[in-house]
Amino acid sequence: MPTSIRLGSSEERSALVPVVGIGASAGGLEALEQLFAHVPPEPGVAFVVVSHLAPHLPSLMPELLAKQTALPVSAAEDGAPVEPDHVYVIPPNAALTLEHGALRLEARDDRTNLIDTFLRSLAEERGERAIGVILSGTGSDGSLGLKAIKEHGGVALAQELSSAKYNTMPRTAIDAGQVDWILPVEAMPAKVMEYVARIQSTxxxxxxxxxxxxxxxxxxxxxxxxxxxxxxxxxxxxxxxxxxxxxxxxxxxxxxxxxxxxxxxxxxxxxxxxxxxxxxxxxxISVTQFFRDPELFEALARDVLPRILADRPADDPVRVWVPGCATGEEAYSIAMLLAEVPQTAALGAKIFATDIDDEALEVARAGRYPETIADRVSPERLERFFAPRPNGWWQVRKEIRDMCVFSTHSIISDPPFSRLDLISCRNVLIYLESDLQRTVFPLFHYGLRPGGFLVLGPSENVTAHPELFTAVDAKQRIFRRKEAKVPT
Incomplete structure (x- = not known):
């Protein structure tokens, strides 16, 4: 039996308790029962189970899991603090997140991926004390949530495929490279206890x-x-x-x-x-999504693209650069925005999407994404810009893929692209030391045409070079190129 892990004071236990987020779907109840049968009486961690449930039927899962463990098992309640040595189960017809140490419930949207939504919130809330687990299930749920957990320093486990009644969910996470340990469910509690003991001792x-x-x-x-x-x-x-x-x-x-x-x-x-x-x-590792921060894309469509396209010669296609494009979602989102403007069809557009991660670029070029993108892409855009593929996957249609050129490139050591109308460099600079960030802005200024636009992430700004850019929408981090002499 795994050794129990104890935190210090009750205050520490409340604030720093590690949380194990477990995603399961078809065949998941059997796996969950086996997992909790091997959890020690006082593990010192909290477990949150997010499973696909019939939205309008009562769930018997808390009662069924309670038969397998000495831990108290209950349906999650809005505002309830997460306590160690407890198991919380998502109730029917609800979406569940973790915020400021408490569970939050919202009405369930049919398009919301419940598992990824919770795991993303867990990653942001607990960092290295976030432990993601994917058990039996169909579809691709959980893969993006595990990616967020790893990005924030936590770890990810998936059920060993031969032991899963339905192995599509764990297989998708494993194939995406998001899993640290592939284990039979009965071995998972011991691995979790081992990991928690290490992070609390070091x-x-x-x-x-x-x-x-x-x-x-x-x-x-x-x-x-x-x-x-x-x-x-x-x-x-x-x-x-x-x-x-x-x-x-x-x-x-x-x-x-x-x-x-x-x-x-x-x-x-x-x-x-x-x-x-x-x-x-x-x-x-970087967490990226289609149309991440929807208000930004609304601002681009409303305020930026009309200025880029106004009075444009017919032989002058739009040029966009997306540094740090990862697996391509940002570049394709911008391509779809452009495709929705009738004028783009006549002018044409080219999006240069770059990264130093060759594996991510291969994913981007293929343009194949799991069904969970429906959380972020509207039904209208799914129908227009994506083609369905086997096993619930979607592929970006060829006309959108052809707008994007994916290539290996470093904003630090390689020369910038030129004659650009828009640079979307979101959540890239936050990974660079501040002195290196300052050297990037003159390169962006050089690459943009007069009056061109620069988009940054929510935590990024141009304050180091106010002479090069002016804010168009400070809240959405949209800036416009000034006419200025770039320091050499």
């Missing part, structure tokens, strides 16, 4: 305890060696990657591999090229 990051100048120097040397190993293997320089993000994702790999220290992990990297590749992929 602190929040590799630098913990390195306040002594000698320790700090040793830590910096090890991080320098780690970056050098990545550069030698991949050709990519992470030396000026934002340190807090770098530390969090390195620590995540240390926990997953049960390494004793950063020094041991660097030694492992020196002798294991495949782990360098896995760390590289972890460092590149």
């Amino acid at each position: 602190g929040a990051g590799p630098a913990d305890g390195a306040h002594d100048p000698t320790q700090a120097r040793e830590h910096e040397l090890l991080m320098h060696q780690l970056c050098a190993l990545i550069h030698r293997r991949t050709g990519r320089d992470f030396g000026r990657y934002k340190r807090s993000t770098m530390e969090r994702r390195v620590q995540r790999r240390i926990h997953v591999l049960q390494q004793r220290s950063l020094e041991d992990y660097v030694d492992l990297l020196k002798n294991t090229p495949a782990e360098v590749d896995r760390l590289f992929q972890d460092l590149l």
Whole structure:
């Protein structure tokens, strides 16, 4: 039986309790019963079960799971604080999230992916104390939620495929590279307990305890060696990657591999090229969605595209650059916006979508996405711009794919594109150190035509170079190029 994990004071237990978010669908009840039969009486973590339920029928799941565990099991209630040693089950006809330590219920929308919605909120709320689990089920639910958990420093588990009654859900997450451990359900509680024990014994990051100048120097040397190993293997320089993000994702790999220290992990990297590749992929994780931040896309359609297209010569196609495009959702979203403007058909448009992640670019070029994109893409756009594919997948139609050119490119070391009408660089700069961010804005200024537009993420701004850009919509982070001499 796994060892119980205890937090310190009751206040710490309330604020820092690790939360295990479990997604299940068809065949999931049997898997859940097996999982909870192996949970210790006082695990020190909270479990939240999100399963597909008939929206208008009462659920017997709390009663059924209560027969398998000594933990109290109850239907989730709006505003209820998440407590350790408890199991919460999503009620019928509701969407569930975790906010400020409490469960939040909203009316269920037929287009809402319940599992991904909860796992995303869990990732943002608990960081490395977020543990995502995907059990038996059909469809692709949970894959995007696990990606968010890994991006925020948590870990992901999926049911071993041969033991799942319906293995499409865990298979999709595994194939997407979002899973740290593939296990039979009876082995999952022990792995969770093991992981939680490690994060609570080692602190929040590799630098913990390195306040002594000698320790700090040793830590910096090890991080320098780690970056050098990545550069030698991949050709990519992470030396000026934002340190807090770098530390969090390195620590995540240390926990997953049960390494004793950063020094041991660097030694492992020196002798294991495949782990360098896995760390590289972890460092590149970014959460992206179709039409992320809908108000921004409404502002682009209402305020930006009309200015770009006004009085435009017929032989002058629109040119857009999307740096850090990841798996392509942002680029395709902009392409769909342009395709909805009749004038674009006559002018044409070309979207240059770039990233340093070759695996993500392959996904983008294929333009195939799981059925969960229906959470973000309207039925009208799904019908117009996507073609259905087997097993619930959707593929971006060829006319939209042809508007996008996906290529490997680094905004740090490669020259910018030119004669651009719009640059959409959202949630990329937050991963760079501030001095490196400042060097990027003159490149964007150079790449844009006079009066061209720059779009940044919610936490990004142009305050370092107010002479180069002026705000068009400060709330949505839309800026316009000023006529200014770029410093050399």
